[in-house]
Amino acid sequence: MxxxxxxxxxxxxxxxxxxxxxxxxxxxxxxxxxxxxxxxxxxxxxxxxxxxxxxxxxxxxxxxxxxxxxxxxxxxxxxxxxxxxxxxxxxxxxxRPAEEYPLYGTALAFVNLLPEQEAARELHRRALALEARLAGQLTAWESLRERGIERYKLLDLELAIAQVRTELEFTQGLGADLRTGRLTWKDDEDMTSCRSYPEETP
Incomplete structure (x- = not known):
């Protein structure tokens, strides 16, 4: 091919x-x-x-x-x-590691387009979804193992579980930093907001 x-x-x-x-x-x-x-x-x-x-x-x-x-x-x-x-x-x-561009990375690259409180809310929403995904993956893994499926046939699922755990921990920590003020972009002079409009000229 x-x-x-x-x-x-x-x-x-x-x-x-x-x-x-x-x-x-x-x-x-x-x-x-x-x-x-x-x-x-x-x-x-x-x-x-x-x-x-x-x-x-x-x-x-x-x-x-x-x-x-x-x-x-x-x-x-x-x-x-x-x-x-x-x-x-x-x-x-x-x-050979492939060059991948996950959408979450794209969102984080431009996160300061959102107000900090809104970003924190969306990160919390993502964390809840990741917790549910992780629970589903763990249930699937345990079910397959109970059916006698060899571990080497489940390595892709083990990787997915590890990735979701890592993303969940990162997302929870990032949300906590925003809520407590350890992370902020309010004073970023270069910040642009999707809610800002150009000033009218006479």
Whole structure:
């Protein structure tokens, strides 16, 4: 493939490295193994990714079957080229930090556009949402472990939990600093506000 494998394409190849399957079965496995916590997956995108991988020779159809009045289901298997592509892409993702631009970082870069009290309120709102997300992730991790899923299959979830914990701690501390006055931008002469308007000239 001329372009790097997308996370969804890598997900498909990873599943097919275990065994051949059709896209509907892939959807079930994604839910069962919570791959959708690590990769953004939609029904249409999954089928499009399968078609694209087949068109580029990284997977191939091996069987087509029909059950009753249901549409035909094509079973796909990974090719040697697909295994090699997945191996190379995974090694690159694992070993090379990508330059990412999280939206939270963007918001923090321009936080002084908001009044301090409003910023503190929004940070508190974010902290509550992060607490709920963290609780959900911990519940999912514990459930999967109780089902006997090996830890190495849950490392992406462990990373997500660690990241949310870190962001939650940072957000709570930042909000506390604003509320107590340890952080302020009231005296920033260069501050611009989205509520300010240019002065009228006669």
């Amino acid at each position: 001329s372009r790097p494998l997308t996370p969804l394409a890598l997900t498909v190849l990873r599943m097919l490295c275990d065994q051949p399957m059709h896209p509907y079965e892939m959807q079930q496995r994604i839910r069962d193994h919570c791959y959708d916590l690590a990769v953004k997956i939609t029904h249409g995108a999954l089928y499009h990714s399968v078609e694209r991988l087949a068109a580029t020779g990284l997977i191939e159809p091996v069987e087509t079957s029909r059950e009753g009045r249901r549409p035909e289901r094509t079973v796909y298997a990974v090719t040697d080229a697909g295994r090699d592509a997945a191996h190379l892409r995974l090694a690159d993702l694992l070993g």
